[in-house]
Every structure is written in structure tokens, then in C-alpha cells.
Amino acid sequence: MADFVLKGHICYSESKNELITRENAYVVCVGGKSKGVFTELPQQYAVLPLKDYSDCLIVPGMIDLHIHAPQYAFRGMCMDLELMDWLNCYTFPEEAKYMALEYAERAYAIFVNALKASATTRAVVFATRHRPATELLMKLMEESGLASYVGKVNMDREAAEVLVEESAAVSASETVQWIEAVKEKYTNTKPILTPRFIPCCSDTLMEHLRQIQMAYGLPVQSHLSESPGEIDFVHFLRPDNAFYGEAYNDYDLFGKNEDNQTDVKTVMAHCVWSTDEEIDLMRKNGVFVAHCPASNMNLSSGIAPIRKYLDLGMNIGLGTDVAGGHSDSIFRAITDAIQVSKMYWRYVDQTMKPITFPEAFYMATLGGGAFFGAVGSFAEGYAFDAVVLDDTALVHPQELSVSERLERAVYLGLDTHGIRAKYVNGEKIIF
């Protein structure tokens, strides 16, 4: 792996409150990791090849904590139902198609190409319940150069017969086969346990997944407290749980469980309607929240109390949740997060100040990046994931500061046509 230096206007976070911008600065990559950002290039790096992206903006790669690869095909359509009906009417029938590897190959190639061309460098991805298609997706993801966790979905109840797995035992055995096949196969693409959500996972299946998690030490992703109808159904299915998240916690699939001395890296998408008890457990267990504002609007779910989560110091990042979210752009998720937080302030709780641009940028990079380890910043020691943005097409009549240019680039969606280069772990994957 080659070491190098990039020059440009460098923007990144070291904490949730501050957005650092360094004009005409240098960021050094050694062994796939950042050596830090410098306004004068230190002598010891002067020998490294330097790529001068003069007047471009250089930002950390965006982290998508929640995206459904098989739903990419119908993004931007079917936006007229709430979650449970939307799943049954549109999503489950589409996901059932991934039984056919030929369809999966066509569809996943489109998804992976799009993700590669976006500002996203790392993603936590739902596949479908189909093992062969999931393995194919992981192969394509690895070839793209992106970094990801990809999950074969587990679902043994409450879905269309064509999609639901035959039994908890079959779901578990397919999962073990899948893990065995992929667990050490790739550098950048890793498996993640993926119970779809409590409505689709029987207690027996959840117990299997607890055992599988213990055996393989995999992280976990799922959905939590997204929509009132979903939450009511979980209460019906598991009346003894005080709150939805407890159903995951009962199987040690909810972060760090001190009682059982388990520690499972976990990301839960949405958390729109989490009760104080649920929030408290998420915080205590270090569960990551994947905030997906566009999806929460499109499916009429609601607005997650992100100000609260940030102020509690919880782990939080952004997700596009394609295809509940219609766009795969994390730039868009940044601005959506700010916008919905303003509506939350206006209509729900005026003690909860709107999210600022630096806070949303933090969530999109360092906040979500923490799920992958030291990721999402240019501070020394972080994985070298970078996106180079050329904003010359966004002409303007006045002088603009670097931070103004960044904010504008994000609001105006420069990620769709303004990416000049992208690096993951120090490898240039475009262009």
C-alpha cells in the first residue's frame, strides 16, 4: 500500500461540536491511516508523493449506518404507505425476487455501482434472507473497494410465504453456513447478524441468533421503535417486555449487557419513538442509533429525538435507509437531519434545540464511523477514508469561506456530480 499526501481545503470533525476547516492544508496517509492534518507539511512526509487537489474540499468518507441493498431498485417510488403496509405491499414482494440469483446479480450491480459513485465510503447493509444472493452482494461490495458490514436477513414469521424462512432452525442453519463462507473471505466486507426486526423473528429464532452471536462474535443490526403500528405489534407479540428494545436485550443482541457480561456491537435503525427506559438502556449498552430522517418522513413514522441522543452522549450516526429513504446520499441525510430537528423543535419539544450543521456532519462521519472503529476523521490514527469535492460548478458572485463552501456543497447535493476522488483505507477507489 502506497503512502501519500493530499493537499486541499480539509474539513473534518474531532468532536460533535466543532467542524474543523483547514485551508490549503495537507493530510498525510501512511499505511492506510491518517497521520493528521497539517498547514505546513512536516519534513518527514516531504518525500511522499503529493496529490494537489488545489481549491477542492477534502472531507472524510461518509458513513451510511443503515441501507437495504435489495430495496435500491424501487427507491423513490411507493411512498404512500406507513411502515407495516409498505413492507407487505412493496418491500417483501421486491425482496422475494432475490431468490433468483440472476435478478440479484443485475440489481446488486446497480446498487454497488451507485454506492461506489457516492460520497459514502462505509455502509452497514441489509441484504435479504437469501444466502446465495447475500454472498454475491458481499463479493460485489469487496470488489468495489468500499468497506461494509453486510447482513443476511433472518425472518421466520409475519411476512409473505415467498419471503419468510421455513423455520427458525432453517434460518439459523443458513446463517451459520453463510458466516462460515464469508467470515474471513474479504478484507473490507464483513458479516453482521441481521434479525429483520422483532415482528419477523420468533423467540426461537432469537435464541438461535444469541447462540450464533456468541459462537462467532459478530456485530448486530436491526430496527427499533420506528413506527407506532410496529411498536403496538411488538407489544402484542411480546407482552412481557417493558419496551421494544428489551426484546433484543433478552437475547444479548443489544450492545453491552453487563449482567450477562456480553458486549455485542449493535446498531439499531430509527429509534423514533423510544421511551425513556429504552433510551436509558441504549445509552448504558452503547447501542448505536442509525438516524434515518428521510425514511422517517416518507413512511410517516415521525421524527427521532436526536438532540436528546446527542446530549446524552449516545453513539449515533446517519443512515439513508434506502428505500424507506429515497436517496442514497448521506449529504442529503445531513440536511434532512437538520430540517426534521427543526420541526421536532417546533411541534414536539421547544427545549430541544435544532441540530447544527457541525453536529450533523459529525454524525455523518465520526459519529457513524465509530461503528467501524477509528473511522470518520482525519485525526491521527484514523482510517484514511476521504472524498474530494470539486465545487467549481457551484458558481457564486461573492467570496466564500471554506466552511460556507462545505455547507453549500452538502445542502446542494454536490455528492451526486462533484466527486473528484474517493479513498477507502488509503486506497483510491474513484476515479
Added chain:
Amino acid sequence: MADFVLKGHICYSESKNELITRENAYVVCVGGKSKGVFTELPQQYAVLPLKDYSDCLIVPGMIDLHIHAPQYAFRGMCMDLELMDWLNCYTFPEEAKYMALEYAERAYAIFVNALKASATTRAVVFATRHRPATELLMKLMEESGLASYVGKVNMDREAAEVLVEESAAVSASETVQWIEAVKEKYTNTKPILTPRFIPCCSDTLMEHLRQIQMAYGLPVQSHLSESPGEIDFVHFLRPDNAFYGEAYNDYDLFGKNEDNQTDVKTVMAHCVWSTDEEIDLMRKNGVFVAHCPASNMNLSSGIAPIRKYLDLGMNIGLGTDVAGGHSDSIFRAITDAIQVSKMYWRYVDQTMKPITFPEAFYMATLGGGAFFGAVGSFAEGYAFDAVVLDDTALVHPQELSVSERLERAVYLGLDTHGIRAKYVNGEKIIF
């Protein structure tokens, strides 16, 4: 003017409830107006030149009922304040720059080029209070081929000294000079009376504007009930008015006033917090509502009750409200309108069903188009404004219907890079 026929997948509204899609159909333009949409081309049009946009989508041009040309320069920045502070901190200082014609020339060229490249064919535009810069903007708009109403702003109080006009009399006399200069100068670019909003317009100025309106018969644009702080201020300034809109109505600048036998075509931006009395007067007077959902989120204003306005049969269209809104895309406004209506349903009033895609598309075309006359549809007799969309870059693995492709094109913002041609009044203005 040449007559012609276009062929493609034609999508348009004839009413607010139905989106018509005609696959491989023909739309005929004679004398700048539509002769209608046909699945088989009638014999009498067979002699006309035919442009085959096979497999492209053809939609009516988008109507932007509310956009501030001088604010385009700082769109996507400065999104951290509510309306009144945002005006004072960011907007008024920027608008003051348009005193210098050199700055206006540079900035307005950028604005007009962008609008020309967008899916918008017609716009109702705020300039600044500066007469020379406003005349320049109108010249550029006319040269672009777009159709528009453009207003020199009136504001004689409550703004920075550098921007506010010296007196009501000066504001009025500048306005008359401006109208005299432009009223018959252009084919597609017309003046519109533009009191900024009640906080910035003294009673004396409003009385002048009433007289000017009567003398010249111009339409009117302004802002109404956008933000709670603004509304409180209006109550303070005009304590005798029962509601904000009455302040415009007192000067016969609020649609059709039966008592005074006046009929002034009027568009009011926002109407987020309109009371029942205000809504009733708007409906009775035929005032157009310019719904600007992105701006209403960005400035933390709130969510306008659009379901109510639609169900009351009120005149309503969409506005981008750049730079309260950060994007000049009416496609984006369509999806924003749908999204915020879902949050309104969720948090404000569950009897108000979310806006559907056909309804939002109607507002963006026929709804707003009515402000310009027979505009916004391909029904016979409508002005021939059309946008041709090439969605081949949006690859997909499955079969899609034309209406699915349209919804996807709008949600995914195909207007930024997928416009193949654009026509206004039967003239091709791109490409």
C-alpha cells in the same frame, strides 16, 4: 413561431386528483399552445415536424410561485436562524449589495442561467428594492426565454438602513418609474407589485401601492403568516387587524375584494399559520398560496396545512423560496411537500391525510400555472411549456411503468442532470 409535434411518454394533470400518463403518445403545439395529447396522431397534424423523444418522459414545465433572485447567491448556507433574525443577519446585508449594478449583473447571470437549466419554465420572482438591478434582472429573464413575473421590492421600514428605502414616497415613485420602464418592454417578463411584507411596509406605502395597483392593474406578490415571530410583529404593528392577511386586504392587495369591486391577482408565500378567518378570506378572494416546504423547514417556520387548502379548492402552487429554501428545484419541492404533509398528519392533525404524488405534481404544474392563465397542463388550449426528461441514467433491474418512472425521476432529482429539452410557449429554450 413554428408548429410541431413531440412524441414520448407524456405525463400531466387535468385536475388535482389525477395524474394522466400516456405511453408513446403525441402532444401537438400550434401557435405556442397545446392542441392536446393523442395516442394516435390526428391526420391534420401529420404534416407538422415531429420530434421523437422516444422513451423520454415529457411533462409540463414546472411553476415556481415564489423565489428570491438576489438570495440565490447564498442558498444552502446560513440555515441556523428563524425568519426575522435570518432576514436581518443574512438576507438584508446580501440584498443591499444589489445597489451595485456590477454585483447584480454577476449574481443575476448566475441565477438566470440556473433557472434556465432547471425544470422550471415560469416563476414569480422577488428582486430587491433597487430599480436598476430589477430592470437588469428582467432583461436577463427575457433573454433566457423563461416566463416570469418579476417584482421590484417595496420596503420603507424595519430593515437595515443600507437596504430600506428612504420614504414611502420614494418607494412609490421608484416603483412607478420602474413600471413605466418595463410594463410593455417584454413578451415573457412582466412586472408584479411586491410589498416585501407588512413588517417592512408602512401604511403610507401600502396606500401608495393601492393607488399604483389601480393605475396599472398589476398583480401582487408578498409573504403571509410564515413564522410565529413575524405574525406577532404584525399584530404589534397593526393591532386593529383581526389577522395578518387583513392588512393586505385593507389596501385591496389581497385578491378579489367584492366590497370594493377590485380584483387583483395575488400570490402569498407560505400561509403556514393562517387562522380560519384568514383562510376563509384567501379562499373567498381567490388568493394563490405559494407553498414552500423546504424554506418552512429550514427557517423552523412550521408546516402549512396544505391538505386543508386543497380540500377547500383554493388556488395553490409550489415555491422553492430560494434562499429560505436551499434548492431551486420544483421536483424537490414536490417531494418536500409530500414529506412535510406526512409530518403534519403525524404531529398536528391526523384528520389531514398526507398529500399524494399526483396532488403535489398538480400543485407544481397546473395549480401554480393558473397564476399565469391557461398554463401547467397539456390539455388543449394550454400554453405549450414542456420539459423532456431522459431517465436512462437511473438504471433499474425490473420493469417500470411510466408513472413509476415519473415518481422516481422526481424523487431522485432528475431535473438536475436529466433534462433533454425545455419549451416555453412553444419555443425550445434548451438545448
